Amino acid sequence: MDKITIIVPCYNEQEVIDMFYPAVQEHLSKIPDCKFNYIFVNDGSRDATLEKLRAISAAHDDVTYLSLSRNFGKESAMMAGIDYADGDAVIIMDADLQHPPETVAEMVKWWREGYDDVCGKRVDRAGETWLKRTCANIFYAVMKKFSTSYEMQRDVGDFRLLDRRCIEALKLMRENQRFTKGLFTWVGYHKKEIPFEVRPRAAGTTTWNFLALFNLAMKGMTSFTTAPLRLMTFLGITVSCGAMLYMLFVLAMALLYGDPVAGYPTLLTVMLFLGGTQLLALGIIGEYLGQIFHESKHRPIYLIDEIDGERMIYVPHRVPTERNTHPR
Ligand code: UDP
Ligand code: MG
Secondary structure: OEEEEEEEEEOOOOOOHHHHHHHHHHHHOOOOOEEEEEEEEEOOOOOOHHHHHHHHHHHOOOEEEEEEOOOOOHHHHHHHHHHHOOOOEEEEOOOOOOOOOOHHHHHHHHHHOOOOEEEEEEOOOOOOOHHHHHHHHHHHHHHHHHOOOOOOOOOEEEEEEEEHHHHHHHHHOOOOOOOHHHHHHHHOOOEEEEEEOOOOOOOOOOOOOHHHHHHHHHHHHHHHOOHHHHHHHHHHHHHHHHHHHHHHHHHHHHHHHOOOOOOHHHHHHHHHHHHHHHHHHHHHHHHHHHHHHHHHOOOOOOOEEEEOOEEEEEOOOOOHHHOOEEEO
């Protein structure tokens, strides 16, 4: 009998959370030889999500909930779930039922055939705006160009089944600035992409906005490749060489012909161009510096306030699998 843990990060999901368990369980109970348990991670919701989770976990033996001490973001919430999962595999699903539970059976099938990471691949981005789609295209194109050692999977999100091997590998990566999508790719192992259609949210509203996505993209870029820094070096070299040639040209013109050209427009354009490039380069360096700043503090990825009604206190320097928290 296989045991699979379903991890569900929840942030302000009071409208949908009651629907989740019955809707998913209906499909999972049909999968033979497999026992499922659920870990709901309450990511510092400000609504009644936690109360609802308490009720759900009280009503069902196979449901556990972790409640984080504040909103840490989906990436950290997923990690909390992964740390506490005890199954032979985990499946990460959104609370809003956008990830169709009927796909799980297929995921389990491929896992049993030996794949370690069975990921759901979105077949349509229909529900998304033109802007979001275009930005996603640019992001994937840039990442593909820059990251030479491994390729970022396209249109693949967090909806996936991960074997214990992947889970243990992910647990080794305790970085604070988490870009889980990249981490999944970094881990490697045998991946299988299976198509699924993203449903509209069952209820409630999405917490993602353009700024959040931009931030995520920047995080992805800076935590997985230093290529932008290299690019700036090339730009610097190119501009310097260009400037050198132009200088020679101007000098020659002045010496040979005593060229009396007024330099104002040229000077201004060159100065603005150089100023812009320098600011851009500084910005890029700043992004990386920010990453170093955050990582150097070695803060925990999340803090747990409560597990199944027990108030928790964080004990540092223990391996998370041995429960780095204990009842107060
Ligand atoms: N989520 C979370 N913490 C956050 C934001 C979102 O745990 O800070 C959860 C949310 O409850 C949902 C999942 O992450 O289960 C996906 O969020 P959402 O549906 O808002 O994003 P979208 O599906 O629009 O990308
Ligand atoms: Mg959603």
